[in-house]
Amino acid sequence: MDEQAGPGVFFSNNHPGAGAAKGLGPLAEAAAVSDGAAAAGAARAQYSLPGILHFLQHEWARFEVERAQWEVERAELQAQIAFLQGERKGQENLKKDLVRRIKMLEYALKQERAKYHKLKYGTELNQGDMKPPSYDSDEGNETEVQPQQNSQLMWKQGRQLLRQYLQEVGYTDTILDVKSKRVRALLGFSSDVTDREDDKNQDSVINGTDAEVKETAMIGKSELTDSASVLDNFKFLENAAADFSDEDEDEDVDGREKSVIDTSTIVRKKALPDTSEDRDTKEALKEFDFLVASEEGDSESRSAGDGTDWEKEDQCLVPEAWNVDQGVITKLKEQYKKERKGKKGVKRPNRSKLQDMLANLRDVDELPSLQPSVGSPSRPSSSRLPEHEINRADEVEALTFPPSSGKSFIMGADEALESELGLGELAGLTVANEADSLAYDIANNKDALRKTWNPKFTLRSHFDGIRALAFHPIEPVLITASEDHTLKMWNLQKTAPAKKSTSLDVEPIYTFRAHKGPVLCVVMSSNGEQCYSGGTDGLIQGWNTTNPNIDPYDSYDPSVLRGPLVGHTDAVWGLAYSAAHHRLLSCSADGTLRVWNTAEVAPALSVFSDNQELGIPASVDLVSSDPSHMVASFSKGYTSIFNMETQQRILTLESNLDATTNSSCQINRVISHPTLPISITAHEDRHIKFYDNNTGKLIHSMVAHLEAVTSLAVDPNGLYLMSGSHDCSIRLWNLESKTCIQEFTAHRKKFEESIHDVAFHPSKCYIASAGADALAKVFV
Amino acid sequence: MVMAEGAAVLRRNRPGTKVQDFYNWPDESFDEMDSTLAVQQYIQQNIRADCCNTDKILEPPEGQEEGVWKYEHLRQFCLELNGLAVKFQRECHPDTSHKTPKECPAIHYTRHTLDGAACLLNSNKHFLSRVSIKESSVAKLGSVCHRIYRIFSHIFDEYENETFLCHRFTKFVMKYNLMSKDNLIVPILGEEVQNSVSGESEA
Numbered sequence: 006m007d008e009q010a011g012p013g014v015f016f017s018n019n020h021p022g023a024g025a026a027k028g029l030g031p032l033a034e035a036a037a038v039s040d041g042a043a044a045a046g047a048a049r050a051q052y053s054l055p056g057i058l059h060f061l062q063h064e065w066a067r068f069e070v071e072r073a074q075w076e077v078e079r080a081e082l083q084a085q086i087a088f089l090q091g092e093r094k095g096q097e098n099l100k101k102d103l104v105r106r107i108k109m110l111e112y113a114l115k116q117e118r119a120k121y122h123k124l125k126y127g128t129e130l131n132q133g134d135m136k137p138p139s140y141d142s143d144e145g146n147e148t149e150v151q152p153q154q155n156s157q158l159m160w161k162q163g164r165q166l167l168r169q170y171l172q173e174v175g176y177t178d179t180i181l182d183v184k185s186k187r188v189r190a191l192l193g194f195s196s197d198v199t200d201r202e203d204d205k206n207q208d209s210v211i212n213g214t215d216a217e218v219k220e221t222a223m224i225g226k227s228e229l230t231d232s233a234s235v236l237d238n239f240k241f242l243e244n245a246a247a248d249f250s251d252e253d254e255d256e257d258v259d260g261r262e263k264s265v266i267d268t269s270t271i272v273r274k275k276a277l278p279d280t281s282e283d284r285d286t287k288e289a290l291k292e293f294d295f296l297v298a299s300e301e302g303d304s305e306s307r308s309a310g311d312g313t314d315w316e317k318e319d320q321c322l323v324p325e326a327w328n329v330d331q332g333v334i335t336k337l338k339e340q341y342k343k344e345r346k347g348k349k350g351v352k353r354p355n356r357s358k359l360q361d362m363l364a365n366l367r368d369v370d371e372l373p374s375l376q377p378s379v380g381s382p383s384r385p386s387s388s389r390l391p392e393h394e395i396n397r398a399d400e401v402e403a404l405t406f407p408p409s410s411g412k413s414f415i416m417g418a419d420e421a422l423e424s425e426l427g428l429g430e431l432a433g434l435t436v437a438n439e440a441d442s443l444a445y446d447i448a449n450n451k452d453a454l455r456k457t458w459n460p461k462f463t464l465r466s467h468f469d470g471i472r473a474l475a476f477h478p479i480e481p482v483l484i485t486a487s488e489d490h491t492l493k494m495w496n497l498q499k500t501a502p503a504k505k506s507t508s509l510d511v512e513p514i515y516t517f518r519a520h521k522g523p524v525l526c527v528v529m530s531s532n533g534e535q536c537y538s539g540g541t542d543g544l545i546q547g548w549n550t551t552n553p554n555i556d557p558y559d560s561y562d563p564s565v566l567r568g569p570l571v572g573h574t575d576a577v578w579g580l581a582y583s584a585a586h587h588r589l590l591s592c593s594a595d596g597t598l599r600v601w602n603t604a605e606v607a608p609a610l611s612v613f614s615d616n617q618e619l620g621i622p623a624s625v626d627l628v629s630s631d632p633s634h635m636v637a638s639f640s641k642g643y644t645s646i647f648n649m650e651t652q653q654r655i656l657t658l659e660s661n662l663d664a665t666t667n668s669s670c671q672i673n674r675v676i677s678h679p680t681l682p683i684s685i686t687a688h689e690d691r692h693i694k695f696y697d698n699n700t701g702k703l704i705h706s707m708v709a710h711l712e713a714v715t716s717l718a719v720d721p722n723g724l725y726l727m728s729g730s731h732d733c734s735i736r737l738w739n740l741e742s743k744t745c746i747q748e749f750t751a752h753r754k755k756f757e758e759s760i761h762d763v764a765f766h767p768s769k770c771y772i773a774s775a776g777a778d779a780l781a782k783v784f785v
Numbered sequence: 786m787v788m789a790e791g792a793a794v795l796r797r798n799r800p801g802t803k804v805q806d807f808y809n810w811p812d813e814s815f816d817e818m819d820s821t822l823a824v825q826q827y828i829q830q831n832i833r834a835d836c837c838n839t840d841k842i843l844e845p846p847e848g849q850e851e852g853v854w855k856y857e858h859l860r861q862f863c864l865e866l867n868g869l870a871v872k873f874q875r876e877c878h879p880d881t882s883h884k885t886p887k888e889c890p891a892i893h894y895t896r897h898t899l900d901g902a903a904c905l906l907n908s909n910k911h912f913l914s915r916v917s918i919k920e921s922s923v924a925k926l927g928s929v930c931h932r933i934y935r936i937f938s939h940i941f942d943e944y945e946n947e948t949f950l951c952h953r954f955t956k957f958v959m960k961y962n963l964m965s966k967d968n969l970i971v972p973i974l975g976e977e978v979q980n981s982v983s984g985e986s987e988a
Contacts, residue, residue: 465907468864469825489864490871510909516900518871522804541804563874576807578800594803623801640801673800689799713797731797755822756796756810778822778915779907
């Protein structure tokens with residue numbers, strides 16, 4: 006402060022004086038004067054040129070320092086800005102990538118849908134097929150605001166042209182009535198669930214159209230364009246309509262498809278000879294190309310969007326308005342067709358009328374575009390939600406809806422993609438597949454069995470390969486028999502939450518311990534109260550199956566064990582339960598087949614040994630069509646039917662064996678069809694063979710797998726066959742056509758064994774497979 | 786059953802195979818095994834070859850990750866202990882301590898422990914893959930070992946001579962330091978055990 010005051014004092018003192026030299030004088034004087042004055046004054050008076058210079062330099066240096074500091078600060082802030090901008094860009098890119106990913110997944114979804122539809126119906130589902138090519142190109146544009154605005158503009162133009170053509174076609178009162186009815190129907194359908202805003206929106210659109218139509222109807226009757234060109238346009242619209250209507254009304258899918266197919270064929274025929282298109286028509290057609298492409302883009306983005314999506318709201322409302330128009334168009338088209346027959350030689354309206362139309366349409370179109378900007382983000386999406394839910398009630402399209410479900414779809418797809426399962430499990434890719442097949446089943450009402458199966462549960466608890474499994478006849482309970490000497494009972498309704506995989510984990514509710522070696526086979530009695538298991542110790546253990554709701558850590562109850570059926574001297578490989586007689590059949594590596602009475606623990610009722618001319622029995626089953634017969638297959642490749650009462654061999658089923666290696670003719674499993682007199686055998690040489698029980702003739706033989714077929718099961722209705730093989734795959738076959746309808750890859754190999762057993766649930770929709778990797782899998 | 790001449794060996798126990806013919810195929814060296822369950826296959830193969838040769842059984846092949854090796858061994862122990870539990874169930878005689886087999890604490894304990902071990906060793910959370918084990922899960926192996934060891938401490942009899950199970954288990958536990966030596970209370974006959982361990986307390 007003193008210093009600052011100093012120069013002022015100095016200068017003011019200097020002012021009357023002149024020159025630097027003189028400055029010193031008055032300074033000295035001032036100094037002398039102020040010396041006599043106060044101490045502050047003394048400090049002030051001591052000015053010297055060097056002092057001042059020093060002061061100035063000091064100040065300047067300070068300023069420089071401060072400036073440098075400011076520069077540094079500014080640089081820092083700029084760096085921060087740049088960093089944040091970069092971050093923001095990164096987030097945007099991330100967002101773009103995710104959206105792209107969503108679209109790709111959707112694309113895959115649509116493809117799969119098409120495939121499945123083709124598989125089911127043999128016809129192409131028009132739904133997705135048109136979209137992919139343009140979709141991919143659209144994807145390149147990414148869902149930025151601009152392309153969408155462009156497309157929106159194109160829609161407007163398209164709709165304008167559409168309106169123009171409508172009025173060209175010419176409205177009659179009947180058409181108007183029909184149209185308004187249709188509109189009301191559609192509106193009524195959608196207005197139950199859509200927002201008021203949407204209603205108003207659509208209403209306004211409709212009203213606009215109506216008003217317009219009335220206007221234009223006055224203007225003039227149809228000056229129809231070249232019939233073909235207009236028809237072309239309608240076809241484009243029809244196709245676009247089919248896209249939307251597909252998504253809207255599943256019930257109408259078939260009908261629309263056919264109509265689309267029809268019209269598309271007509272279009273192609275028409276388009277070729279149509280050389281007389283004038284410039285206007287061509288332009289119009291081009292516009293419709295954009296329209297179609299943009300619609301496709303729209304529908305893709307629509308279905309890809311989360312609820313929180315931004316521009317998509319715009320689009321969602323426009324297509325809704327479109328829906329209405331499409332309905333109108335179809336009606337008009339039909340009407341037009343009729344009229345076309347009557348009329349010929351029509352002219353296009355001149356450009357001025359076009360311009361008028363455009364102006365009119367533009368007014369109308371502004372309304373829908375306003376609405377989304379007015380409406381909050383959540384509402385259009387929510388309005389979309391219920392409408393689509395009802396529209397696609399059957400297709401669980403989790404994509405379009407709340408972000409959480411969208412994410413879960415992505416997660417689900419990711420997990421499914423990452424899972425080990427192979428081609429057949431692409432069904433797992435789509436969350437919707439179950440519901441899809443349900444929808445088709447309901448629609449077709451064919452059979453109780455679902456057509457596509459998906460993995461649901463993985464049963465982990467055994468320490469070694471699972472050799473056999475059996476379902477409880479009524480409850481959703483499964484018993485597995487394993488080489489780790491135990492049997493385990495599982496309740497499929499008691500699942501443990503699993504974090505990672507799509508299939509749920511189940512824990513066993515009871516472990517049966519009594520065998521002294523690997524347990525090889527298991528069957529349940531017809532009421533599910535008992536089960537029987539056979540193992541390498543040659544014993545058949547009978548068990549009282551515990552209550553499925555038992556606590557797994559309850560105290561040990563020895564009454565669970567009924568007691569062993571003793572008799573076999575070697576491993577018991579096969580068991581079959583006869584409900585009619587309460588008997589149990591068993592086959593063993595000691596070469597005998599035995600029949601037991603299950604009511605008591607006693608030696609076998611009868612023993613078949615047949616002197617082992619047929620070999621060692623590997624598998625046995627009851628003949629369903631004749632309860633006193635049983636069928637058994639032998640290691641030498643023969644299969645025979647025996648009469649249990651007379652203990653005679655009735656029939657040896659035909660088999661052509663060559664005298665080469667032994668093991669290639671091994672038959673691993675024989676089962677009897679539940680309703681028809683057919684026996685089915687699974688062979689080590691990869692075949693499955695069908696025999697007639699009455700004649701013994703081979704009905705059919707097919708190579709079923711890449712490796713030995715180990716197990717067979719027929720569904721309770723007798724329509725499907727399931728086969729498991731050491732090639733790690735399970736296949737489902739349609740028994741009538743003997744074609745494979747689904748394949749699963751499941752279970753890993755231990756040594757060269759993979760799948761040991763497969764089974765259907767007798768009354769519920771479960772199928773299960775037992776693997777050498779100590780896992781059992783259940784599919785629904 | 787090995788096929789005749791020239792064809793590949795198929796290691797399968799097909800239906801109809803006699804017990805004595807089980808696993809009737811030539812041994813495979815560890816490197817040749819290309820299945821994901823190779824470790825289990827290898828261990829079981831060695832046990833079948835000679836169940837007394839605990840050293841060979843416990844010796845991991847070259848390059849084998851230790852965590853997986855321990856895990857698969859534990860699984861095998863639980864598997865074999867099932868047999869023990871069965872025997873136990875069968876031969877449990879009423880003592881002074883309990884009247885009926887239902888009350889037998891040893892049976893309880895054995896069953897619960899084995900079921901619990903099965904649950905843990907197969908749980909998705911800890912042991913998702915049988916080919917690689919995460920570090921945190923390896924720690925669980927120690928607790929499983931403790932529990933299993935207590936099964937041994939409940940019973941120890943001539944079953945051992947058939948399978949050398951306790952013997953092998955003790956060696957296994959010591960080799961991989963899964964339990965502290967003070968907990969090893971079952972008297973093991975082997976001299977090697979006493980040699981390698983100093984001051985092991987005996988029951």
